[in-house]
Amino acid sequence: RDYDGKAQVVLLRPADGMGFYHVRPLAPRKAPPVIPSRLPPDPGQWAVVMVQDVYNGLAPYVERGEIKRLCVINEIEKAQRVPLCDTVPTGRGYAANSAFGFQFPLVSCGATYAAKKIWGYVPVDGDGSAHFKVPTGRPIYFAAIDAKGRAVQRMRTFTHFMPGEIQSCVGCHADRNYATGQVGARPAAALRDPVEITPPEWGTENFSYWKVVQPVLDKHCVKCHNAREHPKGIDLSGDRTDFFSVSYDVLTRTGTTWAAHPERHGAGQPATPYVSWISTANGSESNIRQIKPYQWGSPASKLADQVLAGHPDKEGKARVRLSDAERLRIFAWIDLNIPYYGEAKTNYPKRMGCRRMLPPDLAEVVRDVAERRCASCHAGGKVPQTFYTRVTNVEDNAVLLAPLAKAAGGTEACGRAVFKTKDDPDYKAIRKVFDPITAMLKATPRMDMPGGPAAWNK
Structure with missing residues (x-):
């Protein structure tokens, strides 16, 4: 086929910048019948x-x-166009403002986009x-x-x-x-006539983890699972972290590749000990075959099992009793494939995942303090630090709480009081790196913080 018509099918040359697709010759034709609408006069919405x-x-x-x-x-819908950029405050490289398998803005930790x-x-x-x-x-x-x-x-x-x-x-x-x-x-x-939908108890606004799920955890779980007491490393606090919140990070990212490397664009199917979710990252496309009932979601999640059993003690006695409505909040979140943000909008398009609020000099300052004051107890200078970083209630970060004396409000989880008081120069140095982030979030809250949506609308 060519434009000279030397093949069986003639290709018409583009005209006025326009090409031709499925060209039909101009000829008289019988008008097709007009099919009357079958819709009711007022179909409603x-x-x-x-x-x-x-x-x-x-x-x-x-x-x-x-x-x-x-x-x-x-x-x-994704209502905001965000151009990709190769440099963000916490890193550089192709699509540096994406994260967790190429999400930007982030909705989840690599699950639903x-x-x-x-x-x-x-x-x-x-x-x-x-x-x-x-x-x-x-x-x-x-x-x-x-x-x-x-x-x-x-x-x-x-x-x-x-x-x-x-x-x-x-x-x-x-x-x-x-x-x-x-x-x-x-x-x-x-x-029977079609029934109307019964809305969920929490309302019909977009599903936000911090609005729908966190209140249940605050009521039933945080008393025992918090920054100071976290059996088996499970902290269910609602403090905001660099990407999400403490409880969300613990429940969804623990044990995954993305716990340490959120910048990776491709990864296999992750496995967490608490919730079962499906990855949408590049390289995990084969999970589209996972359509067997009960295979993932709340029926396959330890968290859901604990909720149904009442989080029993060693004798099997239930310690927590959630109402049906409270259980449904948690199950619905898991079965929606663990969304965190209720919308794909952001006030920070030039940060990793269009969300990450992490002091860029935190790692360097902590490393310096650890080498001088922690190496005698912590081999290689490794200090108590979680894969997530609190950006609200920053003094509850393990790197500040664990070495601080109990008398000064710390936990002394390091085994001794490395920092006797909060006036210790090294404590103050670590604490100070959060000040720019704190000021930034106060002026322009992230979308999971009070005032975030209003700031976006401006």
Whole structure:
């Protein structure tokens, strides 16, 4: 094929800067019939979905009767264009303002790259059918929820609806080549009008970890799991860290490659001891095959098991009792693939992940102090320092708290009081490196801090 017409198909040369695609000769044709609209006169802002049988696609892993509700979830658009840059305060290299597998702005630690919103829940009948209204004009997907509030299965993509549209599906993750056979009785849900979505107890704003999940941890967990007391290294405080918050970092990043190297763009499927989540980083595409029910999310998470069991003591007695609504907050977060930020907007586009607030000279100052005052006890100058760094309540960072005398407000976790008081010059030197970050966040809060969204809107 060429522009000279020497091949079987003639290619028309571009004209006025425009090319031609699927050219048809100009000729009289019979006008096609006008198909009248089937939409109601006033379709409103909702569509209707009819699910024939949620168990079609879940068998043999899910028994009939296990699925009680469907969760209606909205993926949130990335509303801010952020150009890539190669230099940030804490590093340089290709796409230095991305992190955790090429996310910018960060939504999670390498799990979901899209913020989420839960519209609510709709009931599933005993025969597996559901008939309900859904919002229109936005990307929507569904999750099958069991009696405990856990997502047994969820869509790995999304769909769209138009006002007044009526759609149906045969099941959850049914084989795409499957065709329903002869249908007997109509599904029970089809015999009733579509139900409206019941919104979650926390509301229908975008799902933010620090708004929805952290209040549950503050109420039930932080008393025992905090900066000063953290059995098995589990600190569930809500203090903000360089990327996220303490509890989020501990629950989602512990044991992963990204705990020490958030700058890496590609990584395999991570494994954390507390929550089961799916990586979206380059190189982990094979996990798209992980569609077996119960394989990941809250049904496969130790945190969810502990919540259901009441965090039992050695005798098996429950120590913590969460309400159904509180449990659902935690399960929903895990099953949304652990989002932290509720939106892909940022006030700091030229920082790693468009979020990271880390003093660039912290490592150098700590190294200097450690070599002079810690090497006798800490081989190689390694000091008590977590992979995350607090940027609120900065004096609760282990590097300041552990060597400080108890009488001065520290923990002496180092075994002795390296810093007798907070007036120690080395203590003050470490503390001082946080001052610019503190001032910056006060003037322009990050999106997970009070005033952050308002600052962005300016």
